[in-house]
Amino acid sequence: MNNLAKPLILCIDDYPDNLRLIERFLTDSYNVITADNGLKGLELAATEKPDLILLDIMMPEMDGYEVCSRLQKNNETAYIPVIFLTALGEEQGKGKAFSVGAVDYLVKPVRKDLLMEKVSKHLQTNSRWKEIQEDVKSWYERIQPADFIKFKESLFEQLNLDPEKKFKFANTPPSMIYSISSDIGTNESKTAKHIAEFLKLPYVPHINPEDVQLGVLPTTFCKSNHILPLKDKSGKKAFVVINPFDWELLDTMMKFSGLDKASNLIITEPENIEMIFKHEGSERVEAAPIAPDKPKIESLSKLTEAEIRERPVVHIANNVIATAVKERASDIHIEPKENNFLVRFRIDGDLRDIFTLEKNTGIKLTSRYKALGGLDIAEKRKPQDGVFAAVIDERTFNLRLSTTSTPNGESMVMRLLEPDVKPKELTELGMMDKQTNTLIKAANRKAGLILIVGGTGSGKTTTIYSLLSKIDSQTRSLMSVEDPVEYRIPFANQQQVNVKAGVTFESLLKASVRQDPDMLYMGEVRDGYSAKMAIDFASTGHLTITTLHTSNATTAIFRLERLGIERGTMADVILAIVAQRLLKKLCYNCKEIVPISQEEMEMLSPYTDDIPSRVAHPVGCTECNDTGYYGREGIYEIIEFNPAISEMVRMGAPVSEIRSFVQERGDYLISNHALEKIKFFIFNPKDIYENVLLEEIDFKKAKPVETVTEAALADEAKEEGASLLVVEDDEDNKKLIERFLENQGYRIITAEDGVDALLHLGKEQFDLILSDVDMPNLDGFKLLEMVSQKGIKTPVIFLTSRTSPEDEEKGFKLGAMDYIRKPIQKEILLLRVKRILDGARKQGSRDG
Numbered sequence: 001m002n003n004l005a006k007p008l009i010l011c012i013d014d015y016p017d018n019l020r021l022i023e024r025f026l027t028d029s030y031n032v033i034t035a036d037n038g039l040k041g042l043e044l045a046a047t048e049k050p051d052l053i054l055l056d057i058m059m060p061e062m063d064g065y066e067v068c069s070r071l072q073k074n075n076e077t078a079y080i081p082v083i084f085l086t087a088l089g090e091e092q093g094k095g096k097a098f099s100v101g102a103v104d105y106l107v108k109p110v111r112k113d114l115l116m117e118k119v120s121k122h123l124q125t126n127s128r129w130k131e132i133q134e135d136v137k138s139w140y141e142r143i144q145p146a147d148f149i150k151f152k153e154s155l156f157e158q159l160n161l162d163p164e165k166k167f168k169f170a171n172t173p174p175s176m177i178y179s180i181s182s183d184i185g186t187n188e189s190k191t192a193k194h195i196a197e198f199l200k201l202p203y204v205p206h207i208n209p210e211d212v213q214l215g216v217l218p219t220t221f222c223k224s225n226h227i228l229p230l231k232d233k234s235g236k237k238a239f240v241v242i243n244p245f246d247w248e249l250l251d252t253m254m255k256f257s258g259l260d261k262a263s264n265l266i267i268t269e270p271e272n273i274e275m276i277f278k279h280e281g282s283e284r285v286e287a288a289p290i291a292p293d294k295p296k297i298e299s300l301s302k303l304t305e306a307e308i309r310e311r312p313v314v315h316i317a318n319n320v321i322a323t324a325v326k327e328r329a330s331d332i333h334i335e336p337k338e339n340n341f342l343v344r345f346r347i348d349g350d351l352r353d354i355f356t357l358e359k360n361t362g363i364k365l366t367s368r369y370k371a372l373g374g375l376d377i378a379e380k381r382k383p384q385d386g387v388f389a390a391v392i393d394e395r396t397f398n399l400r401l402s403t404t405s406t407p408n409g410e411s412m413v414m415r416l417l418e419p420d421v422k423p424k425e426l427t428e429l430g431m432m433d434k435q436t437n438t439l440i441k442a443a444n445r446k447a448g449l450i451l452i453v454g455g456t457g458s459g460k461t462t463t464i465y466s467l468l469s470k471i472d473s474q475t476r477s478l479m480s481v482e483d484p485v486e487y488r489i490p491f492a493n494q495q496q497v498n499v500k501a502g503v504t505f506e507s508l509l510k511a512s513v514r515q516d517p518d519m520l521y522m523g524e525v526r527d528g529y530s531a532k533m534a535i536d537f538a539s540t541g542h543l544t545i546t547t548l549h550t551s552n553a554t555t556a557i558f559r560l561e562r563l564g565i566e567r568g569t570m571a572d573v574i575l576a577i578v579a580q581r582l583l584k585k586l587c588y589n590c591k592e593i594v595p596i597s598q599e600e601m602e603m604l605s606p607y608t609d610d611i612p613s614r615v616a617h618p619v620g621c622t623e624c625n626d627t628g629y630y631g632r633e634g635i636y637e638i639i640e641f642n643p644a645i646s647e648m649v650r651m652g653a654p655v656s657e658i659r660s661f662v663q664e665r666g667d668y669l670i671s672n673h674a675l676e677k678i679k680f681f682i683f684n685p686k687d688i689y690e691n692v693l694l695e696e697i698d699f700k701k702a703k704p705v706e707t708v709t710e711a712a713l714a715d716e717a718k719e720e721g722a723s724l725l726v727v728e729d730d731e732d733n734k735k736l737i738e739r740f741l742e743n744q745g746y747r748i749i750t751a752e753d754g755v756d757a758l759l760h761l762g763k764e765q766f767d768l769i770l771s772d773v774d775m776p777n778l779d780g781f782k783l784l785e786m787v788s789q790k791g792i793k794t795p796v797i798f799l800t801s802r803t804s805p806e807d808e809e810k811g812f813k814l815g816a817m818d819y820i821r822k823p824i825q826k827e828i829l830l831l832r833v834k835r836i837l838d839g840a841r842k843q844g845s846r847d848g
Contacts, residue, residue, distance in 0.1 A: 317368045336411060479512050590618075724770060
């Protein structure tokens with residue numbers, strides 16, 4: 001073969017033996033030139049214009065990644081295919097290789113057959129890319145096609161632009177559609193979604209780096225035209241583009257990369273494609289370990305030798321965090337499965353699948369985050385906790401890590417906290433003006449206790465920070481004890497628990513009391529000790545604000561009582577109790593407002609006489625990722641302790657009586673607030689019914705068990721027998737139990753599940769509850785918890801097929817009187833029912 005006709009291959013490697021070996025492999029078929037360092041390799045590439053470059057990664061002074069990046073920046077060398085030669089594992093190379101411009105990689109030691117195969121393949125790539133380089137004009141010089149004009153008309157119509165703006169932007173070319181987004185009242189993400197809807201093409205809000213295909217198109221071409229070749233969900237070739245209105249560009253892609261029809265196109269916004277090209281060392285995402293008590297953020301520019309070997313994983317790790325921020329995620333879940341890893345984000349309270357990663361990549365990703373969080377990478381069996389900081393688009397986030405062991409490997413959850421975010425107004429969180437004024441008035445008192453209550457993830461901390469922003473912390477000293485510090489409070493002395501350093505919650509509380517601040521924010525009442533400290537501090541002339549896990553404001557009283565706080569003390573100290581929940585809001589862009597249905601009327605009628613004529617339903621659009629929901633908003637009840645409420649608490653009034661009094665004096669309970677927001681089309685009736693109303697049953701008609709005497713029970717038994725509620729979802733079991741008990745003269749009412757049982761308990765009193773454990777909607781354990789929270793003292797017997805001693809122990813800890821295993825034996829059932837009823841009568845007699 002004539003040497004002049006042979007393709008020219010440049011091999012860059014700092015190890016002479018590697019150069020000699022590759023040169024020997026290739027010389028018979030190709031012309032080969034070599035360089036033993038990156039700088040010399042760049043010079044040869046610029047002067048000799050090789051057809052292909054083989055490039056080592058691990059080289060001194062200038063590594064392969066930097067050499068490849070510099071090749072991309074030079075127009076003369078940007079279209080030369082580069083194959084990486086690396087001692088790193090194959091799974092480590094892909095994401096980083098594409099981000100800096102390589103088309104492929106070979107793992108050392110290099111085998112001749114694989115080398116020849118790759119060289120042959122990418123010499124053909126070189127031929128295609130040369131044609132692309134000659135064929136493609138700049139995208140920005142194209143003439144707009146007719147379809148783009150129609151799209152603009154549609155977009156302007158949807159955005160309700162005034163005639164002046166329509167005229168101003170009428171001649172906007174395709175290349176400028178994203179740059180005018182803010183001027184026409186939208187953003188890049190919404191513009192991309194509009195394009196996808198108009199052309200009936202799929203839209204993706206994020207791109208998995210592992211799906212990107214190497215060597216299909218030159219990296220320089222992809223960067224300049226915002227194109228990414230990848231595999232779609234079905235495994236077929238597809239292209240992600242930001243603007244598909246340039247048909248000349250699509251023709252080029254079809255000609256050189258195998259694009260065969262429009263269905264292969266996927267739409268996204270420019271930021272998502274740019275993120276793929278942001279490799280390690282960029283300023284988009286920086287992360288470093290931080291000490292919990294000193295959150296200092298450092299750059300990733302100084303890497304250890306071990307970190308250098310993980311650079312491709314750094315790229316994916318940064319991408320995951322940046323995507324989570326973009327998607328408004330509160331948590332990142334990295335879950336090992338049998339054959340892969342699943343990355344899920346919690347968005348608006350729900351988990352959504354985002355990325356699927358190969359097993360090895362998932363393990364390395366978890367290790368990367370553990371290293372940043374200061375955890376022991378080698379320890380994979382014991383749970384660990386850590387923290388690190390990340391800078392995403394100039395916004396600082398603290399990421400709280402938690403790991404645990406599963407049968408498929410180590411699982412990780414990361415909570416994203418933005419400490420420097422500006423607090424929202426209380427009305428922005430969802431409070432009514434009257435509620436806001438009540439709470440701020442209580443917070444401006446000099447002494448007393450304010451309790452914010454609700455379940456995990458109900459937004460208690462956010463409410464407290466918004467409240468604290470309304471308090472004068474310059475003339476009054478504010479100290480906090482938190483685990484962790486989630487937001488920065490101006491002028492406050494914030495303290496964070498650090499168990500590893502020996503700084504416990506209890507020690508910080510003691511230190512805070514000695515400091516004698518005017519106000520104390522205590523992150524949570526977690527036990528009897530913290531409850532007593534909060535009460536003591538509030539009763540000695542200080543304002544105390546803290547949180548507690550309960551379902552509503554009045555049940556907080558019973559929770560404190562169980563923690564050892566006397567009711568008289570509560571009545572003297574508590575200023576206000578705020579209960580809250582967070583619910584998903586209907587998407588503002590697609591919610592459908594329709595006449596209320598008969599089913600919805602029946603659903604709401606037990607709770608209000610003011611039933612709205614029209615309600616809103618979820619639909620789904622690209623704005624909300626077809627969920628029908630976008631964002632969350634709180635519903636609240638605030639009980640201000642005036643003399644009347646304080647006296648009811650002091651005298652031991654039942655929860656139903658307190659709640660009835662509060663409602664009658666005009667305060668909004670959680671159920672009232674939720675019903676009000678149905679009228680404003682913020683929430684869907686079904687969501688309110690399932691998440692609020694079923695747990696806020698009116699117990700006005702329920703007679704407190706403590707007031708029932710033995711004589712009354714005897715008279716009732718003579719007339720109709722003791723009243724029993726049987727909660728069982730299995731029809732055969734339910735009929736069998738019902739027959740056993742009715743034959744003994746008991747009055748039996750049946751319920752399908754825990755939810756149905758709560759409805760019956762809201763209407764009448766029962767002497768005994770017999771409940772299955774495993775039931776849909778609301779199981780027996782949760783039913784007993786809610787019954788206890790609502791102050792109902794009716795005894796409960798569990799009937800279950802569960803055989804685990806742990807389950808039986810859990811039932812008794814929750815307060816069950818007995819635990820009977822299935823299949824039910826008639827004699828045992830009747831004896832135990834009689835024993836418990838007799839015990840209740842004797843107790844009633846003593847109380848009477």
